[in-house]
Amino acid sequence: MKDQVAVIGVGCTKFGDLFETSYEELICEAAFEAFADAGIDPAEIQAAYLGTYMPGPSGGKAAVSLGDALRLYDIPITRVENYCATGTDAFRNGCLAIESGACDVVLVLGAEKLKDRGGRGLPRFGHPLLAKGNSAPGLFALAANRYMHTFGMGREMLAKVAVKNHYNGARNPKAHLRMEVTEEKVLKAPIIASPFGLFDCCPTTDGAAAAILCRADLAKRFRSDYIPVKGYGLAVTTGRPFFDPTFDYLGFRSTQMAARQAYKMAGATPRDISFAEVHDCFTWTEISNTEDLGFCEKGQGGSLVAEGRTSLSGDIPINPSGGLKSFGHPIGASGVRMIYECVKQLQGQGGERQVKNPKLGLAHNVGGPGAVSCVIILGNN
Amino acid sequence: MFAIEKPLPRANEDTAPYWAAAHKGELRLQRCDDCGHVRFPPSALCPRCLSQHHEWVKLSGRATVFSWIVVHQSQHPAFNGDTPYNVTIVELEEGPRMHTHIVDCPNDQIRIGMPVEVVFDRVNDEVTLPKFRPAKSK
Numbered sequence: 150m151k152d153q154v155a156v157i158g159v160g161c162t163k164f165g166d167l168f169e170t171s172y173e174e175l176i177c178e179a180a181f182e183a184f185a186d187a188g189i190d191p192a193e194i195q196a197a198y199l200g201t202y203m204p205g206p207s208g209g210k211a212a213v214s215l216g217d218a219l220r221l222y223d224i225p226i227t228r229v230e231n232y233c234a235t236g237t238d239a240f241r242n243g244c245l246a247i248e249s250g251a252c253d254v255v256l257v258l259g260a261e262k263l264k265d266r267g268g269r270g271l272p273r274f275g276h277p278l279l280a281k282g283n284s285a286p287g288l289f290a291l292a293a294n295r296y297m298h299t300f301g302m303g304r305e306m307l308a309k310v311a312v313k314n315h316y317n318g319a320r321n322p323k324a325h326l327r328m329e330v331t332e333e334k335v336l337k338a339p340i341i342a343s344p345f346g347l348f349d350c351c352p353t354t355d356g357a358a359a360a361i362l363c364r365a366d367l368a369k370r371f372r373s374d375y376i377p378v379k380g381y382g383l384a385v386t387t388g389r390p391f392f393d394p395t396f397d398y399l400g401f402r403s404t405q406m407a408a409r410q411a412y413k414m415a416g417a418t419p420r421d422i423s424f425a426e427v428h429d430c431f432t433w434t435e436i437s438n439t440e441d442l443g444f445c446e447k448g449q450g451g452s453l454v455a456e457g458r459t460s461l462s463g464d465i466p467i468n469p470s471g472g473l474k475s476f477g478h479p480i481g482a483s484g485v486r487m488i489y490e491c492v493k494q495l496q497g498q499g500g501e502r503q504v505k506n507p508k509l510g511l512a513h514n515v516g517g518p519g520a521v522s523c524v525i526i527l528g529n530n
Numbered sequence: 531m532f533a534i535e536k537p538l539p540r541a542n543e544d545t546a547p548y549w550a551a552a553h554k555g556e557l558r559l560q561r562c563d564d565c566g567h568v569r570f571p572p573s574a575l576c577p578r579c580l581s582q583h584h585e586w587v588k589l590s591g592r593a594t595v596f597s598w599i600v601v602h603q604s605q606h607p608a609f610n611g612d613t614p615y616n617v618t619i620v621e622l623e624e625g626p627r628m629h630t631h632i633v634d635c636p637n638d639q640i641r642i643g644m645p646v647e648v649v650f651d652r653v654n655d656e657v658t659l660p661k662f663r664p665a666k667s668k
Contacts, residue, residue, distance in 0.1 A: 284605040291619060295597035298642040340614070343600040391619060392570055392627050398597060 151414055154244045155368035155375040157361050158187025159489040164325040164356035164477035172205030172262045173218035175357035180219055180258055183359035187371050195252040197226040200239030200259035201481035215258060232516025236484020237523035241381045243362045253364050260357035261479030286342040286350055288518045293344055293433035295398035304344050306451040308335035310432035311348045311474055313460055318471020320501040325354045325477030349432040354477025358485035376492045380526040382410025388520045401519030404441035411524040419443030423507035424466040424494060426487035428515045429474050439467060442513060466504045487512035495529040536608040538657050544572045547586045553658040557591050557648050559626060560584040570626035591648035593620035593662060596627055600637045620646055620662055634663040
């Protein structure tokens with residue numbers, strides 16, 4: 150519900166290949182940065198939500214890792230897992246806890262350590278054909294190819310998203326892949342699952358991010374530039390969209406639905422959004438998501454990036470952080486990391502990648518084969 | 531060293547008639563008795579109207595390519611030697627979409643909308659995989 154919850158502190162680890170840092174250490178680093186940012190004593194946290202796809206080695210299918218890492222015992226801690234929408238959904242659950250009146254102050258933390266877990270492994274399905282294409286790049290590429298055929302788009306358009314997001318990420322000290330890339334480099338990279346080459350895909354990343362939420366009417370106690378939550382939405386659609394004869398492969402209905410919920414709660418339209426952190430697990434995903442979020446008409450997402458409108462100086466900057474593409478994608482951490490970026494931008498602390506006079510920022514995840522999406526809208530105070 | 535074999539389908543209660551028909555060289559799917567919807571993958575209930583009544587009907591085997599990808603990085607070690615290979619979604623003449631593999635056609639000649647027809651790849655004495663090739667018959 151609009152303006153009832155405020156973000157009073159955020160934290161984020163450096164994202165990357167963090168073989169030397171344990172899952173619990175990642176949690177501590179993100180949480181203590183957020184505690185310091187909010188100027189809060191950890192003892193004031195009344196409930197916590199851990200967004201994670203693969204919990205720490207000692208954490209089981211539970212929220213125990215978070216309790217152990219921060220010695221947060223004797224308060225409710227809940228693990229949230231919802232495909233790649235895990236982080237934003239954890240944040241949404243934190244909002245609900247406060248709006249219900251159950252808590253005044255809540256910690257939301259997303260953490261993931263993927264690099265040393267052999268996460269790729271064997272495919273889940275023993276089906277001889279599904280097994281052949283059942284990868285994240287494979288599934289999204291199926292939709293991308295149909296989209297590109299329908300709108301007459303080539304791989305150069307996808308490459309522009311990678312170039313833009315790497316440009317932003319290179320200016321972000323916490324990003325995983327801090328280098329700029331050229332369109333030529335993107336196009337010449339090895340193909341993973343056509344039409345996606347290596348630079349059309351986000352990396353596999355370790356990292357954690359945290360946000361501290363409190364009742365909006367108490368937020369002033371902590372800081373004057375707190376960030377009110379304006380709206381949120383979460384929608385689930387079928388987990389097997391590719392067999393659904395009504396699915397056109399041109400975008401994801403879960404994103405459209407979650408966005409509609411969030412805009413309605415915020416009393417805003419896509420035009421009111423100053424910038425957005427949009428789920429760009431693949432270059433094409435950003436293009437279709439910008440359409441599904443309402444920033445342009447279906448089929449126009451390519452022009453949006455080609456005309457520079459989604460760059461840092463454009464009228465709707467998309468992924469000023471560098472996005473999943475360059476910042477990295479530790480699944481459960483990503484959504485909370487997007488909140489981190491939105492908060493920093495709205496507070497004018499975006500540094501080299503600061504967007505101009507932001508009023509409303511939007512964070513968006515889409516997970517699985519487009520099956521679940523979560524959208525969060527934050528404002529400045 | 532041990533070899534990792536390609537996974538083969540294990541028929542269950544829902545899918546057994548599909549695999550049995552394929553082994554006989556027929557493409558059969560369930561058609562709902564109540565709403566007429568023809569569905570893939572096989573399932574106990576109609577995804578459109580939730581009816582459990584259905585008939586396994588023989589399909590024409592004619593389809594068009596709806597979308598496809600070419601996999602260069604295999605997700606399963608048994609397929610490493612096959613790369614680059616295509617994974618394709620075809621839309622059957624009767625409506626359903628299914629995952630398949632296009633044969634008798636170079637990957638770079640696969641096109642969306644291309645007419646294809648079913649062929650049966652007999653893997654062993656028990657398993658046959660329906661695949662598709664560019665349509666020859668009309």
